[in-house]
Amino acid sequence: MIKLNINGEARSVDVDADTPLLWVIRDDIGLTGTKFGxxxxxxxxxTVHMDGQAVxxxxxxxGDVGDAKIVTIEGLVGADASKEGKAVQAAWRALDVVQCGYCQSGQMMSAAALLSENKKPTDDDIDAAxxxxxxxCATYHRVRAAIHDAAKRLEA
Ligand code: FES
Ligand code: FES
Structure with missing residues (x-):
């Protein structure tokens, strides 16, 4: 049995230590916003957050997660969303970033992790992160614009 903290909840899952966290999140916990590509x-x-870092x-x-706090897209935009999560969600909506949507939970997780470390990222910072x-679907320009928009929301 492996104990995990996912979106602030303690979970115990009966999986081998070498099971990818992705399958635990999707198949054992039932949070399907995190996608397999x-x-x-x-x-x-x-992409999810592990102690705030995008992984x-x-x-x-x-078996390698230990006590680290995992946040998935459901936690990023849910009732207990961080300020970065709320800003990213609002910006994504305002700029209508999503096309097919498949990559977007990962995009939003990486964007929120960037903004939690860098309040005013430049285009180069964004491209690197x-x-x-x-x-x-090549939404890259809208993703970049939405990160700038989210940064402005966080400043306000
Ligand atoms: S499914 Fe993990 S990086 Fe592509
Ligand atoms: S929105 Fe379709 S893959 Fe990114």
């Missing part, structure tokens, strides 16, 4: 840390669709849950093993989040 490549399984190889190449696309960012599976690829497809390459994070359940978001380079691991691939979008087949």
């Amino acid at each position: 490549c399984g190889q840390a190449l696309c960012g669709a599976c 690829r849950s497809c390459q994070t093993m359940a 978001m380079s691991g989040n691939v979008c087949r």
